[in-house]
Amino acid sequence: KAVLTAFNTPPITVGFLRDHPLLKGEKVRSYKDEIAAVAAVDRDTALEAVRLIKVDFEPLPLVLDGLKAMEDGQPQLHERYKNNICAQVHWNFGDIEQGRRESHIIRTDRLTSKMQDAAFLEPQSSLAEVDSHGNLTMWSSTQAPHYVQRILAMALKLPLHKVRVIKPAVGGGFGPKASCSTAELATCLLALKTGKPVKFTFDREQVFLHSRARHQFFHTMTTGVRKDGTLAFLEHTCVLDGGAYASFGIATVYYAGSLLGGPYRLKNMKYDGYRVVTNKPARGAQRGHGAVIARACFEIQLDRIAEELGMDPIELRLKNVMEAGETTCNELFVSSFGMKEALEAVRDSAAWKKKRSLGGRTRGSGKGIGAACGFFVSGAGYSIYRSNTYHATVVTRLDELGGGVTVYSGAADIGQGSDTVLAMITAEELGIPIEDVQVVTGDSKASVDLGAYSSRTTLMAGHACKDAARDVKRQILMAVAGRLHVPPDTLDLKDGHLISLKGEVDFSELRK
CATH class of the missing domain: 3.30.365.10 (Aldehyde oxidase/xanthine dehydrogenase, molybdopterin binding domain)
Incomplete structure (x- = not known):
């Protein structure tokens, strides 16, 4: 054809x-x-x-090594990308040199991963x-x-x-x-x-x-800690082998560094990230976009620092862990956070010390136990679209013949259960059984929603859904109050029924 x-x-x-x-x-x-x-x-x-x-x-010369791709004299895959670098990020928060001076221990570690597929x-x-x-x-x-x-x-x-x-x-x-x-x-x-x-x-x-899944990462991290175990600075360089094209790489190289600003208090952080192209299939986003390998390297390094300090690795983390209401050095706001409580629960459990050691010795060859922490932004650290475009909108509509509510959202339920979440939020706000809520999602005609990634749907589409349901409820109560000649704030919806909050009301007028 x-x-x-x-x-x-x-x-x-x-x-x-x-x-x-x-x-x-x-x-x-x-x-x-x-x-x-x-x-x-x-x-x-x-x-x-x-x-x-x-x-x-x-046949043309190949570039298959992400580190060598940046060297002078290597074949250039795209004329526009000098030294095969398609994106780079350079950040310096706080005062790295001051952090060095305050450090009791400074160590450097490297971690290289392989490309992965979901x-x-x-x-x-x-x-x-x-x-x-x-x-x-x-x-x-x-x-x-x-x-x-x-x-x-x-x-x-x-x-x-x-x-x-x-x-x-x-x-x-x-x-x-x-x-x-x-x-x-x-x-x-x-x-x-x-x-x-x-x-x-x-x-x-x-x-x-x-598929454009996970990149190959080359991480080098230098971390300094004070005598009490608090973090003094982090200096981090990362090279990402993203295959032949940019894809999501300009976001990946950002995430590879930005998400080490937490979940620990870290005032001094320097990051240099380079996303390079090679003659391999293009890479993009995969679960924990850009952050997973960086987190693995940093958490392993913290364990080694704890060992040098003679400190329990959980205690080291507790000395540095952030709490709700704080902001990272790179301006990521921590809105809700139970990491401290989770770490304390593990530390206080009888199993932790017993499993971690045996009379001061390691548990034996091939056996071990550890703890690691991590976090991720919900959606993005900054706006995806540099405009006033909403990241999530929801339309909630009462069935004209009565008896049900339909929620229209562009959100994508790919197995995480977000359709159920939207139904639950709507039912709770409108005071109706969840069985009376129908959810229509995954359609670009339904509403604007940027997609299922970065654990964003409940936070963003959920809030939009809540606002839509509250507006529907407001309109219902305003209309009913007008018919009954009572203030709207004296009425409510509960268990699928209209109720009065202040004494008995004759609802027979509504049946006329």
Whole structure:
């Protein structure tokens, strides 16, 4: 039905830095790079058409080492990225040199990880169709319908209102499904080209090659502590190997450093982060976006410092742990926090000291017990869109015939249970059984929501849902109070019934 290449389609680029061509023409940069997209009447025909495509390649020098990629003289993957660095972050909070002078112990540790993949049970899949009015609808196993809608509209040069993205039930996401993939774009482009519905589903190998999951990290951390175990400073350098394209890398390199500002009190912190490109499949977001390997390195280092101080590792952490209401050196506000209580509960348990040691000796080869702490922002440390765009909106509507409430949200429930949370919040605010609440989510037409990532849905969509329910309740009570000629604040909704808070009221007027 259709064969698309870079030579018969308009140039389309994706990614935060728009450096990733949908279909490659003159140059490929990794094994998985997309060269052509084929649509046929069935899978076998499509695969046979793909097998008939012939491509002539000229081998080019490879860059496969993230650290060496930054060196002078290495092959440059993109002309725009000098020394293959596509993004970098440099921060200096407080006074590092003062922290050095105050330190009793200073140690440096390094940790290198490997690229990882989330390996969710359901591979990425998308289905696109175009109606007679030119409206494009795509069903996709995505974590972020609204974000994908915006990318599709921009890339395909369609008005935003002509693009709709619907998320059905999704079999896991964990970050890699938060971006708009080249497969989603190709599916939509083929639907526009053929005028027919087009479906595309990754096989497992394609999941590993195209998912844009966790980067490879090279962390070097130098930490100083005072004699009492309080942190004096942290100096941190990180190089991220993100594969051939930028993807979410400009956010990843930010998170790799910013989330070490807590959960411990740390006034002096320096961070230098570099996100580099290599001839590997592109990397992006995966659970604990950018922060997991950094946290592992820092927590291991704290254990080694505790050992040098002759201090229990939990006591070291308790000396430094933040509490609710504090703000990190890099301006992240800690709104709610039970880490101190959690650490104390572990420390005070009979099992901790017993399991951690045996007569002052380690438990034996291959056995051990440890404690580590971490935290993550809910959504983002700063605004994703540098505008007044809301990060979450909710529309709550009473059924016109009575008897129920429908909540419309663009939030994406990918298994974390956010649909249930929105129903619970609405039921509680309106004083009705949860069975009377229907939740419609995962549709870019429902409302604005930036997606399921960074444990943000309950905080952001939940607050929007609460505000919407309260406004519905206000309108109900105002309308009823007007009919009954009583102040609205004398009425309430409870257990599915309208009640009076001040004496008996004749509700018969409402039945007329």
